[in-house]
Amino acid sequence: MSGRRRVAWREAGRVLAGCWAVCGLGGVLLSFVGEPSPPVAFAVMTVLMHWFWRRRDWVAGVFAGCAGSVVVLGAVELLRPVTGREVADPLATGLGTSVAVVVFTVAVRARAALEGTPHA
Template sequence: MRRPVSWTEALLVAAACWVVSGLGYTVTAALDEPHSPVTPLVGAGLVHWFRARHRSWPAGIAAGLVGAGVFFALVDGLRPELGRYVADALATGAAATVSLAVLALAQRVTHRRTSSCARSTRRARGARAAGS
């Protein structure tokens, strides 16, 4: 398994997601084009980054599910108050940030568990080799 996501890297990727979300929805609002959402672009970027650098499927699935849930909950709650473009931009950025936090935490838990299993296996092999 690859190393888990560092908090610095997660913060940088989240900042990039916020920038893409803000700029993308600013452009779509200026063009008054409600049918070119930026959310799939941010999601595709996150998936590409995940597959290239931090492939841990249980953590990735958890992050994707939580991120999607946050996005849809925020969109439903924010659109009546803030309008389509602002609500979508905020929901996209927040969902990406929460998704990255879940990914980082889940990878740390998985990495810690696999590391401790590997250590105990190495100790057991060493004890058998010393006893033989």
């Protein structure tokens, strides 16, 4: 795909910080409402999908989505017995998001480097 450019680590950091903010604030706000398991994953997925869509690197997006999903599922299984749903679900979502953002950034940067695309 022509026009592909690398993802700057600063941009990835901003996306990641925004996702963690959604996880934290969403978890806190929804727990006040009495929601037993805060559905913060949907909001975070929306942020990530928007970012992936703007980047239009579908291969990197698929890798990132798969890696993030595996981490979320594994983290939920490990954390729920220890912390309960209210803490485990947003924390697992944040961990999965971290992995997805790193995988996406590395994959886009690697593909851009192979194609000889300059850093943006």
